Amino acid sequence: MFAAHGNYLIENNGDCLKIEATGPFNKEVIDNFHAELKSYISELTHKNWQQLIIMKEMSLFTPEAEQALCHTLDYRINNGLSVSAIVVESIYHSFIKQQLSRCYAKYSINHAFFTEVNEAKIWIEQQL
Incomplete structure (x- = not known):
């Protein structure tokens, strides 16, 4: 097992x-x-919930991490995730979008990519 690389805040x-x-x-x-994430999802009292993801800097995934991320999406969908807005604040925008799109397409999640947080928030509201 390797040391964890990457940071996140939920x-x-x-x-x-x-x-x-x-x-x-x-x-x-x-x-x-x-x-x-499981502990946060267990606190949600709504049947359907949304997520706003902000990807910063070099937010790229190893192949194993991408596969693990897909598994987390499956769990999220089965526990009420209805829509996902992804803000990419990185010069690696196209690579990050490509990796995430593979996972999201696999599970047909309603999602969109943005460069601004406010645009993403507006889009989430429009999806409700």
Whole structure:
């Protein structure tokens, strides 16, 4: 097992989880993230909830981390995730979008990518 690489912060904003993440990410940090995420999801009292994800700097995933991330998305969908807005604040925007799109497409999650947090928040509201 390797040391976890990457950082994240999860906030519960009522019916929307806000996740800020800075990579690069390996499988170990995604496993830690998933364990912590489960406790936040268990606190949500709404049947359907949204997430706002802010990806910063070099938020790229190793192949194992990308696979683990897909697993977390499956869990989120099965526990009420209805929409996901992803803000990418990185010069690696196209690579990050490509990696995340593979996971999101696999589970047909309603999602969109943005460069500004306010645009993402507006889009989430429009999806409700």
